[in-house]
Amino acid sequence: MKPIKTIIRLLAIASLLMWLATPAMAFHDGGVAYCNGCHTMHNSENGQSIIPGGVPGVTGDSLTKGADPSSTCLNCHSGSGSYHVFSTTGGNLTPGGDFYWLTKTLTFPSRPGSTTMKTRNGRNCGHNIVAADFGLVADSDLTQAPGGTFPSAQLACSSCHDPHGKIANNTRQIMGSGSYGDPTPAQGVLGNYRLLGDVGYRPAPTTTFTNPAPTATTARTSAANETNSNHTDYGRGMSEWCSNCHTGFIAAGVGAHRHPASNTATLGSNLSTNYNMYVRSGDLTGTSATAYLALVPFERQISDRTQLSSTTTAGASSSSNAMCLSCHRAHASAFTNAGRWDFEVQFLVDSHPQTTDTGAIATDQLNSYYGRDVAAVFGTGQRSLCNKCHIQD
Amino acid sequence: MTMILQLGRSLRAKRYLSAIFVSLLVIGGIAVGQMWADVQPAYLYNLSGFNGPVHLNWGQIGIDQTRDEIYVTDPKTGAIIIFNDKGMEIHRFGEDGSLGAVSGVAVNDSGQILLLTQIDAKPAILICDYKGQPVSKLTLKNLPPEFSAFSAERIVIRHERIYLLDQGALLIVVTDEEGVFQFGYDIGRLLAVSEKKRLATQISGFSVDGEKNILFTIPVLFTAYKLTPEGKIFSFGRPGSAPGRFGVVGGIVADDEGNLYVADRLKSVILIFDKNFNFQMEFGYRGNKSNNLIGPKDLGLDSHHRLYISQLNSRGVSVFKLNYK
Incomplete structure (x- = not known):
């Protein structure tokens, strides 16, 4: 009888272990993933340190398995398509942008037709996360976040995304991702949009977030390439959230000599009308039903993510507002300052990269x-996309 | 009262004994597994040029079995670098970016180099001569309707067939050397992956063994697969950090004995399984020593039992000799 009980117990333990080891389709699922997916418990595998040159048992930064937090993230998220953010081609056309652009150094004429050459260094094209395994290094120009004090040397994926997916003051179970506009389940809550750090999140000793994660809804990864009808639909709070690090860049208007960007930076009737009628330079025949341009997004001032739609083509209303991501991408872009379009040229067709640029590849x-x-969509006379709201062309 | 305490102690002791027994089984199994491994890898060298090891991250590896040459893509420059069977660079082309972003390279029996790239923003299979000069494009012919949107991202040439993988769509197409469709597999359907989850599932490692089995891995499922020519699919692997478990799996290849080699990018090891998917051993581990590995991803195996491993941290491609008992 006793052996049978022992066998039953062992089988029960084995079943429990097998259940715990069941693969999950979505690694994060809106909250914390399984611990040893990213961390080593004892900094040792088969008696050897997992840190290059390290000593077994002497732990490294946050016990992560990569050389640093971002290298750990990119171990999964480096690649093309779907959930990847760092490709070798720049082909990840996700709303946040592809860190590929940080690796590009382009040389081209300083002006169309000029023989004077200029160089665009990738480090000027996005958030320079530090990921030693992938050759991504700290920004050598800026030692701190513009408008704030966050140290560039500590910039990582986890500076913005909370890998543990915590929600401020939450006491309920996180049941899934809060990125896709799903309704809150009765048994719990959904995670923050894109696992963005919430109030109280402390990605560096000098920085504690005071603004909550924004409301937004995006396309599922199976259709992640951004288009005008497949995009992130922004609700509210994005600029406030960015100001957790870029404190000095929150909307202040004319007095502060900064472009307004916040929940209060509403477009009003004039700018929203502009947005909706503007199709391209010289073409103001647009209608509000189809006016949405993913290259110039805005927030709709909607707090309920289920009321947002990643497939809507609807333009702005007077209560919509400009935000940081109206002009910039969160990760990186092909253009300086992570611009959604090339801020350095008069006509978009003169944007770089071009196929003739030194350092560029064909795509x-x-x-x-x-x-x-650009020439086919907007025409060769298309000027800066600032005009989507301001129509000065 | 005393009896109750004694009973409690007795039950606790049994639990401890059970736990120790289970632990011994696990640890013993791992130790025995490593002792019994029929193959032992030994570090040889890194693929090099005249200035030392060639530094690149996560290059795609293609082995020309006929001429014993190794082809590696450099994702950063777009170059394709060719090494001889001693691991020395003998030629490179495409470093000016003119061939676009090359995602895969393979060589056919006549020595033509096939590149997966993009021309005018559309996926293309470019056929180049032995110098890397483009000579034509390979067009896929007679694709059935269910493969009409097929976009090749990985390529293997073996058994006079071209094996192509669409990583996101979970589709595999096999053609003859002229690009004429022979057969195809909808891996998503075979694994019952819903349409919604298909692109997020993504295949990583992809190769073909000597018995025409197609081998592949899916990182988010922590699983490696063997697809037989008859369409039967076998899988193995479980998530975890312990030896034999999968972190983030990458490349997979099989040797002539049927042993399977699986790269684990997160654990920074290569895991070896026998032909029955029994774990044998793992080697590498993150570190800067020559026999360590950092973020191993793509794998290649030549006819001299040499295993080629592409890595991160500018470590290029490490080469290990597989010694059999």
Whole structure:
């Protein structure tokens, strides 16, 4: 009888272990993933340190398995398509952008037709996360976040995304991702949009977030390439959230000499009308039902993620507002300052990269505008996309 | 009262004994597994040029079995670098980016180099001569309707067939050397992956063994697969950190004995399984010593039992000799 009980107990333990080891389709599922997916418990595998040159048992930064937090993230998220954010082609056309652009050094004429050459260094094109395994290094120009004090040397994926997916003051179970506009389940809650750090999140000793994660809904990874009808639909709070690090860049208007960007930076009737009628330079025949341009997104001032739609083509209303991501991408872009378009040229067709640029590959030009042939879509006379709201062209 | 305490102690002791027994089984199994491994890898060298090891990250490896040459893509420059059977660079082309972003390279029996790249923003299979000069494009012919949107991202040439993988769509197409469709597999359907989850599932490692089995891995499922020519699919692997478990799996190849080699990018090891998927051993581990590995991803195996491993941290491609008992 006793052996049978022992066998039953062992089988029960084995079953429990097998259940615990069941693979999950979505690694994060809106909250914390399984611990040893990212961390080593004892900094040792088969008696050897997992840190290059390290000593077994002497732990490294946060016990992560990569050389640093971002290298750990990129171990999964480096690649092409779907959930990847760092490709070798610039072909990840996700709303946040492809860290590929940080690795590009382009040389081209300083002006169309000029013989004077200029160089665009990738480090000026996005958030320079430190990922030693992948050759991504700290920004050598800026030692701190513009408008704030976050140290560039500590910039990592986890500076913005909370890998543990915590929600401020939450006491309920996180049941799934909060990125896709799903309703809150009765038994718990959904995670923050893109696992963005919430109030109280402390990605560096000098920085504690005081603004909550924003409301937004995005396309599922199976259709992640951004288009005008497949995009992130922004609700509210994005600029406030960015100001957790870029404190000095929150909307202040004319007095602070900064472009307004916040929940209060509403477009009003004039700018929203502009947005909706503007199709391209010289073409103001647009209608509000189809006016949405993913290259110039805005927030709709909607707090309920289920009321947002990643497939809507609807334009702005007077209560919509400008935000940081109206002009910039969160990760990186082909253009300086992570611009959604090239801020350095008068006409978009003169944007770089171009196929003739030294350092460019054949697909760079098309990928820089997310698959758009600028001349075909907007015409050769298209000026800066600032005009989508301001119509000065 | 005393009896209850004694009973409690007795039950606790049994639990401890059970736990120790289970632990011994696990540890013993691992130790025995490593002792019994029929193959032992030994570090040889890194693929090099005249200035030392060639530094690149996560290059795609293609082995020309006929001429014993190794082809590696450099994702950063777009170059394709060719090494001889001693591991020395003998030629490179495409470093000016003119061939676009090359995602795969393979060589056919006549020495033509096939590149997966993009031309005018559309996926293309470029046929180049032995110098890397483009001579034509390979067009896939007679694709059935269910494969009409097929976009090749990985390529293997073996058994006079071209094996192509669409990583996101979970589709595999096999053609003859002229690109004429022979047969195809909808891996998503075979594994019952819903349409919604298909692109997020993504295949990583991809190769073909000597018995025409197609081998592949799916990182988010922590699983490696063997697809037989008859369409039967076998899988192995479980998530975890312990030896034999999968972190983030990458490349997979099989040797002539049927042993399977699986790269684990997160654990920084190569895991070896026998032909029955029994774990044998793992080697590498993150570190800067020559026999360590950092983020191993793509694998290649030549006819001299040499295993080629592409890595991160500018470590290029490490080469290990597989010694059999």
